Amino acid sequence: MAPIYAVVSFVGLLDVDGSKPFFTFLESVKECYEALVTKFMALMYSYLNISLSKDIVPDEIKGREIHNSFPMSLFLVQPYIEALKYWTWQFVAVRPICSVLMIICQVFGFYPSWLSWTFTIILNFSVSLALYALVIFYHVFAKELAPHRPLAKFMCIKGIVFFCFWQGIALDVFAAAGVIKSHHFWLDVEHIQEAIQNTLVIFEMVIFSVLQQYAYHVAPYTGDMKTRFENKKTQ
Structure with missing residues (x-):
C-alpha cells in the first residue's frame, strides 16, 4: 500500500490544479486498492491451513466457538468461518463499485450532498463489517496466528488508512x-x-x-525462520 499511496499522492501534487473528477479518481485508486488488501483474510486462512472451497478445516480448530459482540449480535446471525470470509470480502466489491459511481457522477456534474452522504454511509457500513469480521477472526484464532504476527500486519494496513482518513478530517x-x-x-x-x-x-x-518490512518480513518465505526455529529446538 505504501508505494501506491505515495505515487498517487505525488501525481496529485504534479497536477494540483486538476479538476474535482481528477482528484476523485486519484482517491478512488487508493481506496480500491485498500479494498483489495481487505482480502487479508485469505492470508489468515492460509496460515491456519483452512480451505473452505475444499471443505478443509484442521482438526485442532474444528468446533471453535465464534460469538458476536454487542451491538452486532442484535442484527447478525451467529458467525461461522465461512460467514466471516464473506463479511470481509463484500468490501472488495462494494468499494470499487461506489468509486466508479462517484467518478461518473463527478464527470456528469451530478453529485448532490445527499448522494455524497449515501455513498459515505454505504462505505462506512461495508468497511465496518469487514473490519469486525477480521477482529473476530483474530480474537478466536489469536494463539494459532501468533507466530505470524497478524496484528502487526493488520496495523500496517489499517494504520495507513487511519492516518489518511483523520488527516483529511x-x-x-x-x-x-x-x-x-x-x-x-x-x-x-x-x-x-x-x-x-x-x-x-x-x-x-x-x-x-519501513514498518511494513518488519511486519511482512521475507524470512518466512526464505527458510531462515524455519532454520532458526529448528536450531533453537535442538539447543
Whole structure:
C-alpha cells in the first residue's frame, strides 16, 4: 500500500490544479486498492491451513466457538468461518463499485450532498463489517496466528488508512475554521487542502514502508525462520 499511496499522492501534487473528477479518481485508486488488501483474510486462512472451497478445516480448530459482540449480535446471525470470509470480502466489491459511481457522477456534474452522504454511509457500513469480521477472526484464532504476527500486519494496513482518513478530517476542520486560506498561486482552499494532504501522505508512506518490512518480513518465505526455529529446538 505504501508505494501506491505515495505515487498517487505525488501525481496529485504534479497536477494540483486538476479538476474535482481528477482528484476523485486519484482517491478512488487508493481506496480500491485498500479494498483489495481487505482480502487479508485469505492470508489468515492460509496460515491456519483452512480451505473452505475444499471443505478443509484442521482438526485442532474444528468446533471453535465464534460469538458476536454487542451491538452486532442484535442484527447478525451467529458467525461461522465461512460467514466471516464473506463479511470481509463484500468490501472488495462494494468499494470499487461506489468509486466508479462517484467518478461518473463527478464527470456528469451530478453529485448532490445527499448522494455524497449515501455513498459515505454505504462505505462506512461495508468497511465496518469487514473490519469486525477480521477482529473476530483474530480474537478466536489469536494463539494459532501468533507466530505470524497478524496484528502487526493488520496495523500496517489499517494504520495507513487511519492516518489518511483523520488527516483529511483535520484539514477539513482547518479549512472550515479559516486556518487554511486561499493563495494567489491556487484558485481555492480546496486545492491547497489537497496539496497539503498529498504532501503529508508522501512523507508518512516512507515511515510505513519501513514498518511494513518488519511486519511482512521475507524470512518466512526464505527458510531462515524455519532454520532458526529448528536450531533453537535442538539447543
